[in-house]
Amino acid sequence: MAIREIITAPDPRLKEVSKPVDRVDDELRALMDDMLETMYAAPGIGLAAIQIGVPKQVIVMDLARDGEQPQPRYFVNPEIIWTSDDTSVYEEGCLSVPDLYEEVERPARCRVRYLDYQGEIREEECDELLATCLQHEMDHLKGVLFIDHLSRVKRSMMLKKLMKQKKLQKEPA
Ligand code: K1U
Ligand code: ZN
Numbered sequence: 001m002a003i004r005e006i007i008t009a010p011d012p013r014l015k016e017v018s019k020p021v022d023r024v025d026d027e028l029r030a031l032m033d034d035m036l037e038t039m040y041a042a043p044g045i046g047l048a049a050i051q052i053g054v055p056k057q058v059i060v061m062d063l064a065r066d067g068e069q070p071q072p073r074y075f076v077n078p079e080i081i082w083t084s085d086d087t088s089v090y091e092e093g094c095l096s097v098p099d100l101y102e103e104v105e106r107p108a109r110c111r112v113r114y115l116d117y118q119g120e121i122r123e124e125e126c127d128e129l130l131a132t133c134l135q136h137e138m139d140h141l142k143g144v145l146f147i148d149h150l151s152r153v154k155r156s157m158m159l160k161k162l163m164k165q166k167k168l169q170k171e172p173a
Contacts, residue, residue: 001030001037004052006095009162014096015143018048018055020077024119028058032074032117035060044095046133048140051096059137063129078114080138081123083107090132092146099165100158104149106135 007013021028031054039047039060049058059075088108093101109127112134116122126134136146147155 001033003041004034004038006038006042006047006051007053008096008098008166009145009147010159011096013053013055014050014140014145016050016055017143018050018057018141020057021115024076024115024117028056028076029117031056032058032060032076036062036072039095042095044093045129046137047095048137050140050143057141059134059141061130061133061137063133074117075112075134075137076115076119078112078134078138078141080110080135081113082111084109088128088132090129092132092136094136094146096140097145097147097158097162100147100161102146102150102154102158104132104136104146106132110135 031049035047035049035052035058038052039062045063046059046061049056057077059078061073062071064071084107086108087105089103089105091101092104108131109125110131111123111125113121113123139145147158
């Protein structure tokens with residue numbers, strides 16, 4: 001397993017549309033293992049493959065709270081097949097938009113069909129943080145970031161802050 005580099009906005013690779021995976025084999029499981037290790041190290045609660053520069057429809061997630069047993073989840077070729085009309089608002093973050101958080105409104109519940117770590121087809125109804133995080137990660141597969149849900153003014157303010165952070169990181173101490 002390896003910790004990979006997480007790419008950050010405005011890297012153009014984050015705008016790529018990810019492709020479906022042909023089959024879940026050992027090579028894909030190795031990618032999912034690396035993604036999970038990268039996500040835990042960040043730390044984060046979700047990660048899409050494109051965030052480490054791999055344009056495949058793969059998501060990993062773990063929503064276990066501090067002190068709970070890890071609950072890794074793997075979603076390959078996920079499809080949202082239903083969303084509720086009612087919405088919820090959550091203050092989202094993103095490992096590709098580091099240290100910036102903003103409220104985003106999304107459907108409160110959704111139903112997802114996907115392949116799991118073993119390549120078995122599964123369906124699950126999601127709510128609360130699982131619904132929010134899954135929709136956030138699904139957006140990554142379409143080349144969309146949470147800041148794209150904000151007004152143009154807020155988005156450009158966040159991008160400016162991000163560029164400032166990046167510049168400060170490059171400057172010698
Ligand atoms: O970059 C990502 O896609 C991961 C992102 C997932 C997410 C968080 C909140 C709402 C929607 C989607 C993160 O994990 S940001 C970091 C974060 O939320 C967190 C980090 C450490 C502990 C707890 C949460
Ligand atoms: Zn994200």
